[in-house]
Amino acid sequence: MIQRLLPLALFVGLAVLLFVGVRMNSGKDTSAIPSPLIGKPAPALALPVLPMPETRLAPADLGGKAYVLNVWGSWCVSCRIEHPVITELSGSGVLVVGYNYKDPAEDATAWLQKFGNPYALVIQDLDGQAALDWGIYGAPETFVIDAQGIVRYKHIGPLTREIIAADILPALKGAQ
Amino acid sequence: MLPELGQILLLAALLLSLLLGTLPLWGAQRSNNALMSSARPLSYALLAAVVCSYALLTYAFEVHDFSVAYVAKNSNSLLPPLYQASAVWGAHEGSLLLWVMILCAWITAVALKSRALPQTVVARVLSVMGWIAFGFLAFTVFTSNPFERLLPAAIEGHDLNPLLQDPGLIFHPPLLYLGYVGFSVAFAFAIAALIDGRIDAQWIKWARPWTNAAWGFLTLGIALGSFWAYYELGWGGWWFWDPVENASFMPWLVGAALIHSQAVTEKRGSFSSWTLLLAIAAFSLSLLGTFLVRSGVLTSVHAFASDPERGMFILAFLCLVVGSSLTLFAWRTPKEFGKPFHWQSRESLLLINNLLLTAACAMVLLGTLYPLLAEALDMGKISVGPPYFGKLFLVLMAPVVLLIPFGPLSRWQSDSLGNVARVLMPWLVLAALVALVALFKAPQHPIKTALAFFSVFWITLGTLRFVWQRLRQAQSRFTAEMSGMILAHTGVAVFCFGALMAEALSTEKDVAAKPGQSFEIGAYRFLFQGVQELPGPNFVAQRGAIQVFDGERMLTTLYPEKRQYASGGSIMTEADMQGGISRDLYVALGEPLDANGGWALRLHVKPFIRWIWFGALMMALGAFLVMFDKRFKNRRPQ
Amino acid sequence: MKRRLLAIALMLLMCTQVTHALEPVDYNSPAEEQRFKALTAELRCVMCQNQSIADSNAPIAHDLRAEVLRLMREGKSNDEIKRYLVERYTEFVLYEPPMHGGNWLLWAGPFLLLLGGGFWVARVIRNKSGAAKTAVVETDQEW
Helix, strand or coil, rough: CHHHHHHHHHHHHHHHCCCHHHHHCCCCCCCCCCCCCCEECCCCCCCCCCCCCCCCCCCCHHCCCEEEEEEECCCCCCHHHHHHHHHHHHHHHCCCCEEEECCCCCHHHHHHHHHEEEECCCEECCHHHHHHHHHHCCCCEEEECCCCCCCEEEEEECCCCCHHHHHHHHHHHHHH | CCCEEEEEEEEHHHHHHHHHHHHHHHHHHHHHHHHHHHHHHHHHHHHHHHHHHHHHHHHHHCCCCCHHHHHHHHHCCCCCHHHHHHHCCCCCHHHHHHHHHHHHHHHHHHHHHCCCCHHHHHHHHHHHHHHHHHHHHHHHHHHCCCCEEEECCCCCCCCHHHHHHHHHHHHHHHHHHHHHHHHHHHHHHHHHHHCCCCHHHHHHHHHHHHHHHHHHHHHHHHHHHHHHHHHHHHCCCCCCHHHHHHHHEEEEEHHHHHHHHHHHHHCCCHHHHHHHHHHHEEEEEEEHHHHHHHHCCCCCCCCCCCCHHHHHHHHHHHHHHHHHHHHHHHHHCCCCCCCCCCCHHHHHHHHHHHHHHHHHHHHHHHHHHHHHHHCCCCCCCCCCHHHHHHHHHHHHHHHHHEEEEEEEECCCCCCCCCHHHHHHHHHHHHHHHHHHHHHCCCCCHHHHHHHHHHHHHHHHHHHHHHHHHHHHHCCCCCHHHHHHHHHHHHHHHHHHHHHHHHHHHHHEEEECCCCCCCEEEEEEEEEEEEHHHHEECCEEEEEEEEEEEEEEEEEEEECCEEEECCCCCEEEEEEEECCCEEEEEEEEEEEECCCCCCCEEEEEEEECCHHHHHHHHHHHHHHHHHHHHHCCCCCHHH | CCCHHHHHHHHHHHHHHCCCCCCCCCCHHHHHHHHHHHHHHHHEECCCCCCCCCCCHHHHHHHHHHHHHHHHHHCCCHHCCCCCHHHHHHHHEECCCCCCHHHHHHHHHHHHHHHHHHHHHHHHHHHHHHHHCCCCCCCCCCC
């Protein structure tokens, strides 16, 4: 009797898994890799600064402050799409640091001049070496780091107002 | 107007499939001849409706009707006419319509060639297939309408993905679908048998050729996909254990088990419930594959659509079809009526063979779904790749390779496997000796090389031993079934050799080449002559020229290209290769290195790689050959 | 939605084509070349997730290959290199899931199934054999 029901039982288990899978993955980017850095100290930002008129602080001043780190590049199409949202975020008083990834300085500067610079500080990673320590593998990516320098949240892909409201701002609140 | 007609035809088909699903089935339950005989006309009408609808979609492509959203997304006016026709199945909606059309073609084929079966069986089989058609038509009509309009109409379409503008890709989906959908025949037959509560050797005899046909087409479809990936994608790989590839491989493994199991049930009456279960499983895995490709549950380069709503629909359909058939199985599986057999017999060997194939399928399923399971159980994001699948597949298939020559030489019911082993022993020893020599002489990966030689010699010699035994006997006659078996099993040998040798002895080099520079791989010398620009129908190409020498003799000039397509500007690499029986020479262009014409090149020498697809071809032809055996000739019903 | 599709399409094209980094590497020795090729074939590209970093042409794969070579030349073992990458990109970066903790199901599963199936097969054969002892052995069988 058991062996007659066994195939059905196995299938039911499979169906449950698939159902959960579809629910879990709807609306989500299934290729995004969670960050192993969450809850761990952020790697040091010992990188050159991109000189821009809007720069308000230096990397050394970041200690003791919670901030958002946004990985971007002038070559990145989605970054252009999320740019207005970043500008809004920065305008609302949040400290946003730009991480310029694999971008020649002239291209980065031109891009910021053309679209506007929402970043309090832009650091440059030309060869992508330092990005490996952050687990960065593309752009745009966004981190939330708290006042003690611990990584609290990472988002892969362009930001939207909904994501900021639902994830970024709460992570920042917890980080103050 | 014409696209709307296409939609109306689909709705008509939906209605017809509903009628086909209900009327004959009801007629079979009530022994009502009129209702049962409606099955064939309904099948023909259904096919007509779907074929016309498909033709209208193709027409929309050929006349560049960009007011149809699907046409606008998947073609443009520069696309050559041949690719206009194949662009119809280039994305989700159209490929689904192709799926349905092929299903309707199989339904008609069954309707035409089932005169030898009792009317109740025919009615039930066609009804079950009608229900499947209904499900897919509903899915198409309600969630994936290929005739949806784009208003205002686009001036110009996007383009067909350049990867798909290739002859190999024209035939790959249709062949695959012929296979996937073909398993629905064995499935429908199994359901009909379960409803009836008994299984007749006569019916199994009828079902066997259909299963062989489906499996043969699936083999060809998978092999073509693999060959296409090899010559198109530019890095010389031929199988990646990608979730969608696995989705096609699982029905193939179970289908292979089903073919063997059906043979046993037909001749000895044994394994009847196992055969029914495998028939259900093969088609269920086809449906599962459809689900995996179109639901976005697994990341894959192949994935058509990542739409959770569609995913839910297919999942619901999957649950309905498979759930109800397995419930029917649990409730109505008939009593075993087979002739008894000893543990030393061909029955036992085939039972073990089926177990191993099923275990391999389960392994692939586990590995493919494991990342999903891990994520659901919050175990983090894990990936399962070729190292897992490759290792375990080798381990599970090795016993099958060992057993293959034993099967044909063993008798049914009772035999002395010791005697069979004694007959085969010289060949086993010979194969082992050859393998030993290979082990010591292989320049790299000695174990894989040794396994390659062992498997090809052992299977081929063992199968030839059967041929010799048969020739010596009084009858000295080879049925089509035997010939098909010999061809298919030898195909397995050829495949194993190709796969293992290509894995073991491939060599490749990434080089920075200046014009006039030479590079050596093994006995071959590659001379880089430079790159020039050339226009094509809808692209501009950078074309490199590399001469290949074997000693002093020039073998060929290879012309790898990098193409920039006019629409979208996407860049594609076309590797060039010289195929050969004993090796392939393969070259791909990388990037220009400097202003003096230097380029990065990838050079490969791949020994025996064509044996992979040739072996697969032999397996498919063997399966097709079996279909012509006299035992399957149509006879009047008893 | 359209932009997301565009981004996916671009990624698809990049990940299925040999576009940039067929970069020739200067190996110190054939042994280093073999070790490098074997090791990079076991690591999954995080961008083009269906390829190893040996095959992938995504920029991150290029960076990761350079990093692996650098760590190899620093004298790190294969395990240490893998651990380094896992710390930054999670276990996803390993093509072969490690045989620890919850992954036992993945590795043991097929064999457990085989074992269970084997017992069932043995039982079927035993039942059939019992009946076969008393059955008449056919001398003229069809093949």
